[in-house]
Amino acid sequence: MHFRHKTVWITGASSGIGKALAEQLAGKGARLILSARNEAALNELNTELGGKHCVVPLDLARPEHLLEHLPNTLDRIGKVDILINNAGLSQRSLFLENEFSVYRQLMEVNYFGLIALTKVVLPQMVNRGSGMVVSISSVAGKVGSKFRTGYSGSKYAVVGFMDCLRAEVAAHNIHCLTICPGSIKTAIAHNSLDPKGHAQNKPEQSIENGMDVNKAAAKMLKAIAAKKDEVVIGEGISGLAPTIKRFFPRLFNRLTARMNYR
Numbered sequence: 001m002h003f004r005h006k007t008v009w010i011t012g013a014s015s016g017i018g019k020a021l022a023e024q025l026a027g028k029g030a031r032l033i034l035s036a037r038n039e040a041a042l043n044e045l046n047t048e049l050g051g052k053h054c055v056v057p058l059d060l061a062r063p064e065h066l067l068e069h070l071p072n073t074l075d076r077i078g079k080v081d082i083l084i085n086n087a088g089l090s091q092r093s094l095f096l097e098n099e100f101s102v103y104r105q106l107m108e109v110n111y112f113g114l115i116a117l118t119k120v121v122l123p124q125m126v127n128r129g130s131g132m133v134v135s136i137s138s139v140a141g142k143v144g145s146k147f148r149t150g151y152s153g154s155k156y157a158v159v160g161f162m163d164c165l166r167a168e169v170a171a172h173n174i175h176c177l178t179i180c181p182g183s184i185k186t187a188i189a190h191n192s193l194d195p196k197g198h199a200q201n202k203p204e205q206s207i208e209n210g211m212d213v214n215k216a217a218a219k220m221l222k223a224i225a226a227k228k229d230e231v232v233i234g235e236g237i238s239g240l241a242p243t244i245k246r247f248f249p250r251l252f253n254r255l256t257a258r259m260n261y262r
């Protein structure tokens with residue numbers, strides 16, 4: 001598949017992976033719908049990309065609001081060929097210390113928000129008999145580790161949702177791809193929630209040493225073009241973790257109990 005003249009809706013386009021995907025897709029001739037909360041950052045990106053794309057600010061933490069208001073926006077946008085559910089939020093906090101609201105916040109943004117946007121966009125793909133839904137889960141959606149009880153739960157949920165959706169829409173010629181990145185060098189650790197649900201505002205070594213974001217985005221676009229079902233994209237232990245867990249689960253569980261990626 002090529003991206004020229006395709007309309008691609010990307011959430012989380014204001015930063016990190018989403019921004020890198022937007023830049024590379026624009027270079028390949030795609031027409032973009034850029035979404036996130038930070039409207040100024042989206043407008044700046046649109047200007048950087050020649051000003052010909054569409055900015056749709058939204059807050060995934062308000063899924064009911066999206067379900068009510070986005071259909072009008074979609075009428076204005078028209079055809080969407082590819083939806084990339086990329087926006088997300090992580091955490092670096094222990095279960096015993098977390099306020100319950102941390103779990104609600106992670107599920108709203110990473111899971112319910114993703115479902116709401118998919119629910120808005122999918123019907124026109126079904127009517128047309130073509131389209132692609134791409135969701136960025138995580139290696140944390142395949143394996144668990146400390147400090148991520150809510151994040152991992154939300155990302156496992158995305159994997160399950162996408163597996164079921166893939167089965168349901170295959171007959172409509174709609175393809176579903178789940179991308180599970182390992183550590184990618186972005187602002188994700190800075191934006192990760194602390195036990196009170198606030199951004200921790202500090203870096204994490206494994207993310208700082210993670211894969212270059214442009215390299216990761218290029219691999220993601222390759223997986224989209226090849227219409228893969230699920231891919232893991234990462235270097236070193238973060239990319240190998242799902243395979244290690246699958247073949248050596250007890251060893252993997254012992255290792256994760258000793259590791260402190262915070």
Ligand SMILES: NC(=O)c1ccc[n+]([C@@H]2O[C@H](COP(=O)([O-])OP(=O)(O)OC[C@H]3O[C@@H](n4cnc5c(N)ncnc54)[C@H](OP(=O)(O)O)[C@@H]3O)[C@@H](O)[C@H]2O)c1
Pocket residue numbers: 011012013014015016017018035036037038039041058059060061086087088089090109136137138139140180181182183184185186187188189191207210
């Ligand atoms: N970096 C990694 O190592 C890694 C690994 C595995 C999976 N991932 C996943 O990759 C995706 C992108 O993360 P990233 O690494 O690029 O992190 P990032 O630099 O922190 O970007 C996160 C993006 O999500 C948007 N976002 C956050 N909360 C939102 C909300 N309530 N409504 C709408 N948009 C929201 C942010 O935009 P605003 O703040 O403007 O809203 C931002 O554009 C996430 O789903 C993340 O879980 C990342």
